[in-house]
Amino acid sequence: MATMADVARSAGVSVATVSHVLNGTRPVLPHTRQAVLDAMDELGYTPNALARSLVTSRTRSIGLAVSAIGNPYFTEILQGVEAEALRHGYGLLLADPHDDPVHEREVVQLLHERRVDGLIVAPSAQPSALLGYLERHRVPAVFLDRLVDGPRDIDQVCAESAGPTAGLVTHLAGLGHRRIGLVAGLPGLSTSSERVAGYRDGLAAAGLPYDERLVAHGESASAGAERATAALLSLDAPPTALVTANNAMTLGALRTLRDRGLSVPGDLALCCFDDFPWADLFSPRLTAVAQPGREIGVQAVRVLLERLDTPDRPARTLRLPCTFVHRGSCGCPEEPRPSAGSQQPAGRSPHSTKGPVS
Numbered sequence: 393m394a395t396m397a398d399v400a401r402s403a404g405v406s407v408a409t410v411s412h413v414l415n416g417t418r419p420v421l422p423h424t425r426q427a428v429l430d431a432m433d434e435l436g437y438t439p440n441a442l443a444r445s446l447v448t449s450r451t452r453s454i455g456l457a458v459s460a461i462g463n464p465y466f467t468e469i470l471q472g473v474e475a476e477a478l479r480h481g482y483g484l485l486l487a488d489p490h491d492d493p494v495h496e497r498e499v500v501q502l503l504h505e506r507r508v509d510g511l512i513v514a515p516s517a518q519p520s521a522l523l524g525y526l527e528r529h530r531v532p533a534v535f536l537d538r539l540v541d542g543p544r545d546i547d548q549v550c551a552e553s554a555g556p557t558a559g560l561v562t563h564l565a566g567l568g569h570r571r572i573g574l575v576a577g578l579p580g581l582s583t584s585s586e587r588v589a590g591y592r593d594g595l596a597a598a599g600l601p602y603d604e605r606l607v608a609h610g611e612s613a614s615a616g617a618e619r620a621t622a623a624l625l626s627l628d629a630p631p632t633a634l635v636t637a638n639n640a641m642t643l644g645a646l647r648t649l650r651d652r653g654l655s656v657p658g659d660l661a662l663c664c665f666d667d668f669p670w671a672d673l674f675s676p677r678l679t680a681v682a683q684p685g686r687e688i689g690v691q692a693v694r695v696l697l698e699r700l701d702t703p704d705r706p707a708r709t710l711r712l713p714c715t716f717v718h719r720g721s722c723g724c725p726e727e728p729r730p731s732a733g734s735q736q737p738a739g740r741s742p743h744s745t746k747g748p749v750s
Contacts, residue, residue: 394435402431402454416481431576453483455503456694457513458536459491460563462669465544465639465685466514469536472689473512478696482509489516491578497521504531510696515540517580532699536692538707539582547699548709549692551683553583554590555663556714557635560663560681561594563716565635567723568660571602573624573631575641587637606631610641632660633722639666642678657723667717676720684712 396414399409405424412418413428420428431437446682454477458466470486477484485503493516496722500522503511510532516520517526519540526546535548574591577584592602608624610617621644624631629707636642642664649656656676658661664671667682691710698705720726 393434394437396436396437398436399428399431402435403427406477406644410705422430446485451507451509452481452615453485453506453508454693455485455487455506455508455511457487457489457499457503457511459514459516459670460640463640465683466537468685469689469692473685473693474689475686476690476693480693482693482697489513490598493518493521497525500531504529504735508731510534510700512536512692512696514538517578520657532696532703534692534696534699534712537583547593547695547707547709549584549695549712550686551688551714553586554593556681556716557587557590557665558594558597560599560635560665560679562589562662563722564635564661565594565598565600565678567633567661569631569633571603571606571629571631572600572633572635573608575610575617575620575624575634575636575645577610577637577641578605579609581612584609584612584637587698591635597716610637610644612638614640614641614644614647617641618648625654634660634662636664638661639664639668639671642666642680646674656721661723662721664721667715671717672719674721676726679719679722680717682715682717684699684714687712688710713719 396407396410400410403410403424405428409420409424410428412420413425414650423733441577454473456470456473458469460466474484485502485506485508487499496513496516496519500511500513501719504525512534513522514537515535523540525531533546535546539548540546561572565731574588576588576591588607591607595602605627606624608620610620617640620641624634625648634645636645642662645662646656649660658713662678664678664680667678667680671678671680691712695710696710718724737740
């Protein structure tokens with residue numbers, strides 16, 4: 393079995409240099425680092441992770457706690473986290489808190505007990521137990537996607553929410569709609585409250601009044617959105633256009649419309665927050681706000697590694713821009729595939745000159 397000394401001889405460097413490459417304890421010139429890595433490959437050298445963690449007090453592992461892992465948006469985040477962690481030589485331990493505050497606290501403790509160097513968490517709507525644990529044990533952590541008020545030493549990474557949602561509303565208003573409904577997310581999540589705020593901002597920008605009856609909470613889930621959409625359609629004066637606040641709720645809203653024999657955009661125009669891989673397979677294709685899920689994951693890892701290197705630096709919140717993906721469900725003419733040329737920063741929506749819709 394090859395040893396560090398064997399690697400050092402093959403690469404023409406000292407054992408200390410091999411150690412620095414493996415443990416990241418001191419900068420190494422790129423060509424020297426590559427020579428060490430090439431020697432490791434040639435000799436089949438496998439570092440002893442346990443021994444290395446005893447030397448560095450780090451396991452070079454990150455814990456990721458994200459609910460709804462099957463959601464394409466969170467899958468993109470997971471891909472970004474994994475790729476960036478691997479690029480820096482870190483492994484990944486994954487847990488699904490199921491958006492349950494009690495389970496969230498338990499899985500975070502479990503990951504911490506596995507001696508991960510830090511945690512990346514998409515917090516639930518009631519994160520007090522989570523915050524208490526992180527504070528008591530001084531666990532380096534980054535919150536992603538959902539923001540939490542209060543923690544002074546926890547970094548946060550998310551996409552913009554309010555502005556892009558306002559852009560969807562003003563786009564629909566520009567098409568002549570005067571009664572625009574919102575299927576909102578789970579109360580207590582920052583993403584839900586920010587998208588409701590963006591909805592109200594969009595109405596105000598379009599000179600439209602806010603009517604609380606046109607906002608129904610879909611609990612961030614497909615089944616909840618089915619009920620919320622049904623409630624909106626049952627109003628004496630139902631909306632002529634709808635904004636759905638995440639991809640799961642978009643599917644629920646579409647299911648309700650289908651069950652009632654209603655067409656998009658003929659009977660109801662639709663814009664959705666969250667693009668997803670099959671959004672352009674619907675007929676019509678779905679006009680959406682696309683979040684930079686993979687980049688959110690990448691940035692969360694980078695921010696966490698900065699925290700590990702500089703534990704006392706001030707916490708920061710990083711917001712990433714979204715993209716407006718203009719298709720046909722809003723009632724505009726379908727644009728030719730591919731639609732890359734129709735993408736633009738969310739909130740800067742094209743408007744048609746279509747007259748008012750009653």
